[in-house]
Amino acid sequence: MAGATRHLGMDWLRIGAFALLILYHIGMVFVPWGWHVKSEPAIDWVAIPMLATNGWRLPLLFLVSGYASAALLVKLGGAAAFARARSARLLIPLAFGILVVIPPQPWIELAGQHGYAHGLLHFWLHDYFRFGTLDGIVLPTWQHLWFVVYLWVYTMLAALLFAIVPSRLWVRVADGAARRLGGWNVLLLPMAGWLLVYAAFPGHRETHALVDDGPVHLHYLIAFAVGWLLRTRPVLFDAVACCRTGAAILAVLAFVPIVWIACAWPEGGPAWADMVFHGARQVQGWAAIVALVGIADRWWNRDHRWRAPLAEAVFPFYIIHQTIIVVAGWYLIRAGVAALPLFVLLVAATVAGCWAFYLGGRRVGWLRPLIGLQRGA
Template sequence: MNTARHHGMDWLRIGAFGLLILYHIGMYFVPWGWHVKIAQPLDWVQLPMLATNGWRLPLLFLVSGYASAALFAKLGGSGAFVRSRSARLLIPLAFGILVVIPPQPWIELVTQHGYAKSLGTFWFGDYFRFGTLDGIVLPTWQHLWFVVYLWVYTMLAAAVLAWVPAATRAKVADGAAQLLGGWRLLALPLLWWLLLLALFPDHEETHALFDDGPSHLHYLMPFFIGWLFRVRPAMFDAVARWWRVALLVSVAAFAVVATILCLWLSGAQPPEWGRAAFDIAHQVQGWTMIVALVGIADRFWNRDHSKRAMLAEAVFPFYIVHQTIIVVVGWYLLRAGVGALPSFLILVAATVTGCWLFYRIGRSIGWLRPLIGLQRK
């Protein structure tokens, strides 16, 4: 393994989390179901949302796999790796469930289910019912499902690394890197996703861990490919040769997705028309865009900057708190009847400001640092 830090992957991780925050702001405007919605959702917002929908979460798992492999190499053993990952993921997860998340289901219940109790009464009463309330499971991890899944995947990786001999692991990594060399890096993972689509055509992600098997099969692949990029950096050679092709294919695939969506929105075709083509193009666009972004990061972003370390540290605290800020501010905007454009600008400004304050205050107080996902000083 090349021990040199790949700054491009750092920037890709920062960008992936930043995009996730912007995507969740968009959820306030799009017609899809969410915790709080603008009074008159905008159909056209589905187009930019779908442009990222197929790859933003798998990309997060890929860069997380890369970072996990780097951490394992730094710590030098499965035991230390398990302790480190558990502390950095489970402590902020518990803090998020107990403190950060509760306003989200309360606002959803108030705006969409006619719930009449105050936030305080809900928080210290109904929230900890360990059951459902109007179909909403309480307590809940909401957007922090990603943290749960990432912890499970890292524990799976640690178990494999602990029980499989080093020589065998090296042979498997060599074989996987060879298998995914050249054009196969584009084709084989995509074929896996298309196979899952054929086997589970009606599966919808639950984010509930135990009943989400097809989603795990979908996300484990980019997680372990990200890990493989770290332990076999020669794979970046294949990306360097093929990322431009991947980008062109991704743009063409999204053109199919956008065309079919526009036909549906215009009523030109019945809802059943084009479903298979839409789903296939969506998967093609997703994986090829990930390869293209890794190639762009490797080619253009593999350089350091004075703000990189700070931004890399800040993205996890930003992730923990961002959705609660969006939902709370969106609720006030809904009650005030604010229009779409000013609502978007206010949400962006409020979310960035709130996330930044959460990070800056939390990092400056020693006992708060582990709660927001930072190491102790």
């Protein structure tokens, strides 16, 4: 169980979740699903391990972000200071990302899939800031940085609630929620919440456009809130520990219908199959998150010399990784590189590029806030 001190297992879980995200985006180059840059021909089997993570990889990021946000609020001691710190840490790199980091991605997608004839500089000067669409692509765009936008909104909501709700009421709510989520309820109640959201909005699919993504916000806010409670009421780690094995088994079992339906109807099946697929995805997703939190609490709550630098590097890696993948993939595919060496080269280029971005930016004071680091830390 975690106490009031830093939970190192949650640090490792955050590091692992973002590392998985990078691998997932490299996989997007190869699967049949649409993306900014694609290898031809697509490799169908790559979709199976990616489907195994689809139900939980993004909610897990919001859960560990909720945990970290709660820790920061305790450290800063007030809603106003928390809101200022979160805004500086999230909005500055978001603006930098939209202005500088992101533009190569839509340019490459337009050039490779829509016949856009101009170079990157022309695109940035004349087309990127059109505040409209070009061949169906919204410009300018935040692309993968949508996560930063959503996280900022959730943290501002938390700051607002803490500013206007009396502290005694917050204590009562948190205590009551922790009691309600005790034992197997930490697995069952959030899972039920996810299933209810899907049942209420069965046709909604993520847009990452913020204002039209209400059901998705409900989905992610449940994970964010549970992560917050894990930090403020660490007794919940005991509840996670009691059901982590069952959660892991359930996650594996729930993946069976997901794989079956995806393989049986790769282009979309009957309505009942779609309902079973997405219902099983909710079950598998939350069960996997509970199992992973339990694993982090039981076996990863220990330090290592790489933990601190990796924990600091996570956000800069996240900001830059997708642009590196898209740019490197674009040139490697045009050079005719085959699938296996393409994957190896993409991993190597992404890792090297992310480290260069992080290590270069952290040494220059004015660059640190742009890449998501604290100034002068």
